[in-house]
Amino acid sequence: MxxxxxxxxxxxxxxxxxxxxxxxxxxxxxxxxxxxxxxxxxxxxxxxxxxxxxxxxxxxxxxxxxxxxxxxxxxxxxxxxxxxxxxxxxxNEDKHQHHHLLCLKCGKIEEVKNDMLLEIEMEIEKEYHFIVKDHRLTFHGICNECASNQLN
The missing domain is CATH 1.10.10.10 (Winged helix-like DNA-binding domain superfamily/Winged helix DNA-binding domain)
Incomplete structure:
Protein backbone atom coordinates (compact mmCIF):
# COMPACT_ATOMS: atom_id res chain seq x y z
CA MET A 1 0.00 0.00 0.00
CA ASN A 92 10.78 4.46 -13.39
CA GLU A 93 12.80 7.58 -13.91
CA ASP A 94 15.36 5.44 -15.76
CA LYS A 95 16.28 5.94 -19.37
CA HIS A 96 14.57 2.73 -20.54
CA GLN A 97 11.44 0.80 -20.01
CA HIS A 98 11.16 -2.90 -19.42
CA HIS A 99 10.63 -5.44 -22.17
CA HIS A 100 7.74 -7.84 -22.72
CA LEU A 101 7.08 -11.51 -23.35
CA LEU A 102 3.87 -12.00 -25.34
CA CYS A 103 2.27 -15.45 -25.49
CA LEU A 104 0.89 -16.13 -28.96
CA LYS A 105 -1.62 -18.68 -27.61
CA CYS A 106 -3.27 -17.03 -24.60
CA GLY A 107 -2.15 -13.42 -25.05
CA LYS A 108 -0.59 -13.17 -21.60
CA ILE A 109 2.01 -10.43 -21.31
CA GLU A 110 4.92 -10.76 -18.91
CA GLU A 111 7.52 -8.13 -18.11
CA VAL A 112 11.28 -8.55 -18.35
CA LYS A 113 12.85 -6.03 -15.98
CA ASN A 114 16.48 -6.54 -17.06
CA ASP A 115 17.77 -4.31 -19.82
CA MET A 116 20.09 -6.55 -21.78
CA LEU A 117 20.52 -4.20 -24.71
CA LEU A 118 22.92 -1.64 -23.25
CA GLU A 119 25.90 -2.98 -25.19
CA ILE A 120 23.94 -2.88 -28.45
CA GLU A 121 22.88 0.70 -27.69
CA MET A 122 26.47 1.77 -27.09
CA GLU A 123 27.46 0.16 -30.39
CA ILE A 124 24.67 1.96 -32.24
CA GLU A 125 25.59 5.29 -30.66
CA LYS A 126 29.26 4.80 -31.54
CA GLU A 127 28.86 3.48 -35.08
CA TYR A 128 25.89 5.54 -36.25
CA HIS A 129 26.37 8.64 -34.08
CA PHE A 130 22.78 8.17 -32.99
CA ILE A 131 21.71 9.07 -29.46
CA VAL A 132 19.37 6.34 -28.21
CA LYS A 133 16.70 7.71 -25.88
CA ASP A 134 14.62 4.56 -25.50
CA HIS A 135 13.90 1.21 -27.07
CA ARG A 136 11.10 -1.31 -26.87
CA LEU A 137 11.42 -5.02 -27.25
CA THR A 138 8.71 -7.67 -27.30
CA PHE A 139 9.47 -11.37 -27.53
CA HIS A 140 6.68 -13.37 -29.17
CA GLY A 141 6.37 -17.02 -28.17
CA ILE A 142 4.52 -19.55 -26.03
CA CYS A 143 4.32 -19.09 -22.26
CA ASN A 144 5.18 -21.91 -19.88
CA GLU A 145 1.52 -22.59 -19.01
CA CYS A 146 0.45 -22.93 -22.66
CA ALA A 147 3.49 -25.07 -23.47
CA SER A 148 2.66 -27.38 -20.55
CA ASN A 149 -0.97 -27.65 -21.71
CA GLN A 150 0.18 -28.67 -25.21
CA LEU A 151 2.08 -31.61 -23.73
CA ASN A 152 -0.98 -32.90 -21.86
Whole structure:
Protein backbone atom coordinates (compact mmCIF):
# COMPACT_ATOMS: atom_id res chain seq x y z
CA MET A 1 0.00 0.00 0.00
CA UNK A 2 2.91 2.34 0.75
CA UNK A 3 4.22 1.96 -2.83
CA UNK A 4 0.77 2.87 -4.20
CA UNK A 5 0.63 5.97 -2.00
CA UNK A 6 4.08 7.19 -3.08
CA UNK A 7 3.36 6.42 -6.75
CA UNK A 8 0.04 8.26 -6.45
CA UNK A 9 1.82 11.32 -5.00
CA UNK A 10 4.36 11.29 -7.86
CA UNK A 11 1.57 11.13 -10.46
CA UNK A 12 -0.41 13.88 -8.73
CA UNK A 13 2.71 16.09 -8.70
CA UNK A 14 3.40 15.47 -12.42
CA UNK A 15 -0.19 16.35 -13.31
CA UNK A 16 -0.05 19.51 -11.20
CA UNK A 17 3.28 20.60 -12.71
CA UNK A 18 1.78 20.18 -16.20
CA UNK A 19 -1.23 22.32 -15.26
CA UNK A 20 -3.77 19.50 -14.81
CA UNK A 21 -5.97 19.03 -11.77
CA UNK A 22 -6.47 15.62 -10.24
CA UNK A 23 -10.22 15.44 -10.79
CA UNK A 24 -12.17 12.60 -9.15
CA UNK A 25 -12.38 10.88 -12.57
CA UNK A 26 -8.61 11.12 -13.12
CA UNK A 27 -7.99 9.99 -9.55
CA UNK A 28 -10.08 6.84 -10.08
CA UNK A 29 -8.33 6.12 -13.39
CA UNK A 30 -4.91 6.47 -11.76
CA UNK A 31 -6.07 4.33 -8.84
CA UNK A 32 -7.10 1.52 -11.23
CA UNK A 33 -3.81 1.73 -13.13
CA UNK A 34 -1.85 1.50 -9.88
CA UNK A 35 -3.96 -1.39 -8.56
CA UNK A 36 -3.64 -3.33 -11.83
CA UNK A 37 -0.05 -2.30 -12.56
CA UNK A 38 1.00 -5.74 -13.84
CA UNK A 39 -2.00 -6.28 -16.11
CA UNK A 40 -1.34 -4.10 -19.23
CA UNK A 41 -4.97 -3.01 -19.44
CA UNK A 42 -6.72 -1.71 -22.55
CA UNK A 43 -8.71 1.54 -22.35
CA UNK A 44 -11.94 -0.46 -22.26
CA UNK A 45 -10.66 -2.61 -19.39
CA UNK A 46 -9.61 0.51 -17.47
CA UNK A 47 -13.03 2.01 -18.15
CA UNK A 48 -14.89 -1.06 -16.85
CA UNK A 49 -12.83 -1.09 -13.65
CA UNK A 50 -13.30 2.66 -13.15
CA UNK A 51 -17.03 2.39 -13.89
CA UNK A 52 -17.33 -0.36 -11.26
CA UNK A 53 -16.09 2.21 -8.71
CA UNK A 54 -18.17 5.12 -10.05
CA UNK A 55 -20.98 4.52 -12.54
CA UNK A 56 -21.09 8.19 -13.56
CA UNK A 57 -17.80 8.11 -15.48
CA UNK A 58 -17.92 7.93 -19.27
CA UNK A 59 -15.60 6.11 -21.65
CA UNK A 60 -14.53 9.39 -23.30
CA UNK A 61 -13.35 10.73 -19.93
CA UNK A 62 -11.23 7.63 -19.36
CA UNK A 63 -9.78 7.91 -22.88
CA UNK A 64 -8.89 11.59 -22.32
CA UNK A 65 -7.28 10.77 -18.97
CA UNK A 66 -5.22 7.97 -20.53
CA UNK A 67 -4.08 10.32 -23.30
CA UNK A 68 -3.05 12.99 -20.78
CA UNK A 69 -1.15 10.40 -18.72
CA UNK A 70 0.54 9.16 -21.91
CA UNK A 71 1.52 12.69 -22.98
CA UNK A 72 3.05 13.29 -19.55
CA UNK A 73 4.91 9.94 -19.82
CA UNK A 74 3.24 8.69 -16.65
CA UNK A 75 2.04 5.68 -18.63
CA UNK A 76 3.21 4.09 -21.87
CA UNK A 77 0.80 3.21 -24.64
CA UNK A 78 1.79 -0.17 -26.07
CA UNK A 79 0.29 -1.98 -29.03
CA UNK A 80 0.95 -5.68 -29.33
CA UNK A 81 0.05 -8.20 -32.01
CA UNK A 82 -3.68 -8.02 -31.28
CA UNK A 83 -3.70 -4.34 -32.32
CA UNK A 84 -5.26 -3.23 -29.03
CA UNK A 85 -3.56 -0.33 -27.25
CA UNK A 86 -2.63 -1.28 -23.71
CA UNK A 87 -1.30 0.89 -20.94
CA UNK A 88 1.72 0.33 -18.77
CA UNK A 89 2.74 2.49 -15.80
CA UNK A 90 6.01 4.34 -16.30
CA UNK A 91 7.09 5.04 -12.74
CA ASN A 92 10.78 4.46 -13.39
CA GLU A 93 12.80 7.58 -13.91
CA ASP A 94 15.36 5.44 -15.76
CA LYS A 95 16.28 5.94 -19.37
CA HIS A 96 14.57 2.73 -20.54
CA GLN A 97 11.44 0.80 -20.01
CA HIS A 98 11.16 -2.90 -19.42
CA HIS A 99 10.63 -5.44 -22.17
CA HIS A 100 7.74 -7.84 -22.72
CA LEU A 101 7.08 -11.51 -23.35
CA LEU A 102 3.87 -12.00 -25.34
CA CYS A 103 2.27 -15.45 -25.49
CA LEU A 104 0.89 -16.13 -28.96
CA LYS A 105 -1.62 -18.68 -27.61
CA CYS A 106 -3.27 -17.03 -24.60
CA GLY A 107 -2.15 -13.42 -25.05
CA LYS A 108 -0.59 -13.17 -21.60
CA ILE A 109 2.01 -10.43 -21.31
CA GLU A 110 4.92 -10.76 -18.91
CA GLU A 111 7.52 -8.13 -18.11
CA VAL A 112 11.28 -8.55 -18.35
CA LYS A 113 12.85 -6.03 -15.98
CA ASN A 114 16.48 -6.54 -17.06
CA ASP A 115 17.77 -4.31 -19.82
CA MET A 116 20.09 -6.55 -21.78
CA LEU A 117 20.52 -4.20 -24.71
CA LEU A 118 22.92 -1.64 -23.25
CA GLU A 119 25.90 -2.98 -25.19
CA ILE A 120 23.94 -2.88 -28.45
CA GLU A 121 22.88 0.70 -27.69
CA MET A 122 26.47 1.77 -27.09
CA GLU A 123 27.46 0.16 -30.39
CA ILE A 124 24.67 1.96 -32.24
CA GLU A 125 25.59 5.29 -30.66
CA LYS A 126 29.26 4.80 -31.54
CA GLU A 127 28.86 3.48 -35.08
CA TYR A 128 25.89 5.54 -36.25
CA HIS A 129 26.37 8.64 -34.08
CA PHE A 130 22.78 8.17 -32.99
CA ILE A 131 21.71 9.07 -29.46
CA VAL A 132 19.37 6.34 -28.21
CA LYS A 133 16.70 7.71 -25.88
CA ASP A 134 14.62 4.56 -25.50
CA HIS A 135 13.90 1.21 -27.07
CA ARG A 136 11.10 -1.31 -26.87
CA LEU A 137 11.42 -5.02 -27.25
CA THR A 138 8.71 -7.67 -27.30
CA PHE A 139 9.47 -11.37 -27.53
CA HIS A 140 6.68 -13.37 -29.17
CA GLY A 141 6.37 -17.02 -28.17
CA ILE A 142 4.52 -19.55 -26.03
CA CYS A 143 4.32 -19.09 -22.26
CA ASN A 144 5.18 -21.91 -19.88
CA GLU A 145 1.52 -22.59 -19.01
CA CYS A 146 0.45 -22.93 -22.66
CA ALA A 147 3.49 -25.07 -23.47
CA SER A 148 2.66 -27.38 -20.55
CA ASN A 149 -0.97 -27.65 -21.71
CA GLN A 150 0.18 -28.67 -25.21
CA LEU A 151 2.08 -31.61 -23.73
CA ASN A 152 -0.98 -32.90 -21.86
Missing amino acids: KKLDSSFKVIKKKLHEAGFKLTPQRELTVEVLLEKEKDHLSAEEVYLLVKAKNTGIGLATVYRTLEILTELQIINKLTFQDGIARYDLNM
